[in-house]
Amino acid sequence: MEEQTLVHSMFGQTVFTIGDQGYTWADVVLAAHLWGDWATMEQDVRAGLACLKHMENTGEGPTTAEVQAAAREFRYARQLISAQEAEAWLAHRHLTPETWLAYLQRSVLRQQWASRLTELLLQYPIAEAEVAQHIVAEGICSGKLAEYAQKLAARAAIHARGREATTAEPPGRGTEAAQSRICQRPPLRPDICRLLSLPPERCRERIHTLLGLEAEFERVCRSMLTPKTLQDQLRVHGLDWIRLDCHCLMVPQEQIAREALLCVREASMTLAEAAAHANTGVQHIRWYLEDVEPMLQPYFLAAHRGEWLGPFRVGEAYALFWVLDKVMPTIDESDIRRRAEQRVLRRLIDGAIATEVRWHSRG
Secondary structure, three states, rough: OHHHHHHHHHHHOEEEEOOOEEEEEEHHHHHHHOOOHHHHHHHHHHHHHHHHHHHHOOOOOOHHHHHHHHHHHHHHOOOOOOOOHHHHHHHHHHOOHHHHHHHHHHHHHHHHHHHHHHHHHHHOOHHHHHHHHHHHHHHHOOOOHHHHHHHHHHHHHHHHHHOOOOOOOOOHHHHHHHOOOOOOOOOOOHHHHHHHOOOHHHHHHHHHHHHHHHHHHHHHHHHOOOOOHHHHHHHHHHHOOEEEEEEEEEEEOOOHHHHHHHHHHHOOOOOHHHHOOOOEEEEEEEEHHHHHHHHHHHHHHHHOOOEEEEEEEOOOOEEEEEEEEOOOOOOOHHHHHHHHHHHHHHHHHHHHHHOOEEEOOOO
C-alpha cells in the first residue's frame, strides 16, 4: 500500500512546462482518457491479470528463462546495463523489483497467449479495483505514459505557437468541428478522478483546457496538409517511396539459395517448384525502398522488373528476390499520401516541441 501511494503521488508532479504553464501527469492521464488510449492500456492490464489467474490455476506459463530474457530486453532497451542502474531506474519511479517483475510476467503471458485473450477474459473476470492497482506500473514500465506525455506536449506546443503557421482556413472554423468530434468521446469516469485523487470539478476544468489544445492541434495539422506541402515531400522522398513487389525465397544456407536460383534459370523449374525443391515456400512481399535493409537498397534501386536479386544474408537466413514490379510514387496513392502527411506533421511537431517544451520528467 505504501508503494501504491508513492506511485500515485506522481500525478501531481510536473511533466513539462511551456512558458509559465505547467502540465502534470494528471493532465497526461486525462488526455489519454480523452484519446481512448487509457482504456486500451486498461484492457492490457485486464488481459495480463486474467493470464496470471489462468497460470495460477493451471500451472502453465512462461519459464524463468523466458521472464529473464524479457527483463534483459527491457533493461538493454533503456540502457540499464548494471543491476544498480536498473534499481535506480525503478527507485526513481517509486517501483519495486517485484512490481517490475509482475509487469514483465504479465507482458510475457499476453504475448504467449495472444490468441486466447478473449477466452481468458471471459473465464477470469477482473475487477476495476484490480486494474487500478496495476495501471500506473503498467504505464511506466511499458513506456505508454511517456508516449502519452509526448503526445500531449505536441498539442500544447502547437497551441503555444499560436495560429500563425498557416491561413489555409479561417481561424476558428476547424476548431469548432474538432471540438464537436472530441466531445463525442467517452465522458469523464469517476474512477479516473479517484485514481488521480482530484475532485471531478478540477478534472473537468483540466479537460476543458485539453479539449482546446486538441482542437487547435487538429486545425493546425489539417491546414498544414496542403497540396503544395505534400508535393514538396514527394519531391524530396521520391526515391525512398518507390514501391517494390517481389517474390521471395528464404532458406537457411547460401548454397541452397544458389541451387534454387540455378533451378529456375537453367533447369526451367517454376518458382514454386524451385521453392519445393529447396524445402521452403514462396512469399509475396510489397515494400517501399526506405523500408528495405539499408545495405540492400542500392540493389533494389537499380533493379528492373523481372530481375533476380540475391542471395542476400537476412538475419540467420539467405533470401532470393524476384522483382515482379517497381512503381514510382504518386501523391494519389493512399500509402504515399499517408507517408507524406506523416513527414509534414512530424516536422511540425518536432519543431514545436524542441522550441516550446521544457521537460521535467519523462516517465
